[in-house]
Amino acid sequence: MAKNLKMKSARAALDLSQDELAKKVQVTRQTISAVENGDYNPTINLCIAICKALGKTLDELFWEEESK
Amino acid sequence: MAKNLKMKSARAALDLSQDELAKKVQVTRQTISAVENGDYNPTINLCIAICKALGKTLDELFWEEESK
DNA sequence: GGGTTTTGTCAAGTATATTTTACAAATTTT
DNA sequence: AAAATTTGTAAAATATACTTGACAAAACCC
Numbered sequence: 001m002a003k004n005l006k007m008k009s010a011r012a013a014l015d016l017s018q019d020e021l022a023k024k025v026q027v028t029r030q031t032i033s034a035v036e037n038g039d040y041n042p043t044i045n046l047c048i049a050i051c052k053a054l055g056k057t058l059d060e061l062f063w064e065e066e067s068k
Numbered sequence: 069m070a071k072n073l074k075m076k077s078a079r080a081a082l083d084l085s086q087d088e089l090a091k092k093v094q095v096t097r098q099t100i101s102a103v104e105n106g107d108y109n110p111t112i113n114l115c116i117a118i119c120k121a122l123g124k125t126l127d128e129l130f131w132e133e134e135s136k
Numbered sequence: 137g138g139g140t141t142t143t144g145t146c147a148a149g150t151a152t153a154t155t156t157t158a159c160a161a162a163t164t165t166t
Numbered sequence: 167a168a169a170a171t172t173t174g175t176a177a178a179a180t181a182t183a184c185t186t187g188a189c190a191a192a193a194c195c196c
Contacts, residue, residue, distance in 0.1 A: 017172060031154055033174065040153065041113045043183080044130055058126035062112055085142060099184055101144065108183065111153080 001038035007061050008036050010054040024053040069106035075129050076104050078122040092121040 011021055018036070022029045027046060035042050035050070042050075047062050054061070079089055086104070090097040095114060103110050103118070110118075115130050122129070 019172075028155055029173085030156090030175085034154085037174080039175095041111045043109050043153070044112055044115050045109045046153090047112050048131070058131050063116070063126050087142075096185055097143085098145085098186090102184085105144075107145095111183070114183090 001041070003038045004036050004061070006056075007050065007054070010056050010061060011036075014054060021050070021053060025049045069109070071106045072104050072129070074124075075118065075122070078124050078129060079104075082122060084122075089118070089121060093117045 011018070016024075018032045019029045022032045025032070025046065026049070031042075031046075032050075034040050035046070047058060051058055051061055079086070084092075086100045087097045090100045093100070093114065094117070099110075099114075100118075102108050103114070115126060119126055119129055
């Protein structure tokens with residue numbers, strides 16, 4: 001899977017660390033790291049939570065990205 | 069979780085059975101049924117595959133729906 | 137109204153998403 | 167350049183997505 005740079009840059013734009021985002025989203029820092037690095041295939045509920053924390057929509061952060 | 073009626077109606081619009089969609093998406097009919105009925109929390113890759121099979125985007129089928 | 141296809145659901149199993157603990161490399165701050 | 171923060175990664179454990187097989191109710195055709 002490809003890295004999710006859209007997510008990484010949306011997070012950077014809000015000046016959040018992986019750990020801070022993880023807390024907002026109720027997940028571990030490692031999970032956030034893995035999602036950004038495309039190491040796995042997150043749940044849609046997690047994607048939605050990430051989108052809301054970053055003020056983006058699913059299409060903006062997850063469409064076409066992991067579409068392989 | 070709430071039922072995903074957007075997905076159900078997008079599938080109906082293409083006159084596909086759950087089983088036919090399941091085959092296109094390489095998953096079991098039970099999984100499609102569970103997703104439509106909101107019985108669980110699918111993977112983003114599965115959501116993307118479903119969107120592509122139905123000619124829709126993530127925002128169209130999965131945004132706000134399961135946002136709880 | 138019987139036959140066929142479609143859908144809901146359930147129980148038991150397998151695969152994989154996510155956690156926990158932990159350490160080192162990289163980056164930022166002072 | 168040392169201290170502090172952020173990030174990549176890994177192994178073992180746990181939770182949960184997804185499968186397989188199967189049965190009954192509902193919906194569609196004849």
